[in-house]
Amino acid sequence: MSIRQALPYALLLVVFLIWLYLKPQQQLEVLPEHHPSYIAYNISSDHFDETGMITHQVHASKATSYSDKEITIFENPKVLMYVQNEQENSITTWQVTSEDGQLSGNNHLILSGDVWVKNLSLDQLVQTxxxxxxxxxxxxxxxSTDLFVHWQGPQMDQQGIGMWASLVSEELIVKKQIKAVYLNEN
Structure with missing residues (x-):
């Protein structure tokens, strides 16, 4: 091959190398520091204990999970908790609803905005x-809560500030400013 025939190929190679050097680098999209792992709509999640009995269910119109922080944010959550009474061989069902919720880890759920707790089984002293x-x-x-709480049951209407309750042992402790009305009706 003569120099005259090789010159166009050499020139083409030089132009290609210059183009590679001057070509703008493609920028990768930079994600925010704490981006969600997933966003899900109309979710439903069932949770079971080691014996296979259902312990609780979580439903929400939207869930945003941040796995790096082990946090899930819920919109319009509804939690159904099933409490087994082994002495009576019965299950009491509690429903908790709110506008917003934040689950930390797998156990610590904070609900806010118009929170309602309802006894769906109608078998406890506290109904709502x-x-x-x-x-x-x-x-x-x-x-538990440190805020004002209002609860009702058969023949009672009570309120107070700050509350802790165990659905398993059926204990309820109100911290302060308790006001109660007991109705003498059938």
Whole structure:
């Protein structure tokens, strides 16, 4: 091959190398530091104990999970908790609803905005409870708040500030400013 025939190939090679050197680098999309692992709509999640019995269910219109922080944010969550009474061989069902929720790890759920606790089995002294913010320990089935709480049951209407309750042992402790009305009706 003569120099005259090789010159166009050499020139083409030089132009290609210059183009590679001057070509703008493609920028990769930079994600925010704490981006969600997933966003899900209309979710439903069932949780079971080691014996296979259902312990609770979580439903929400939207869930945003941040796995690096082990946090899940819920919109319009509804939690159904099932409490087994082994002495009576029965299951009591509690429903907790709110506008917002944040689950830390797999156990610590904080609900806020128009929180309602309802006994769906109608077999407990407390039938409904309302507050603005509530903490649930899902494994222990304990609920608590430091805010104003109002609860009702058969023939009673009570309120107070600050509350802790165990759904397993059926204990309820109100911290202060308790006001109660007992109705003498059938």
């Amino acid at each position: 409870m309302s507050t603005e913010k509530l903490t649930i320990l899902l494994t222990e089935k304990e609920i």
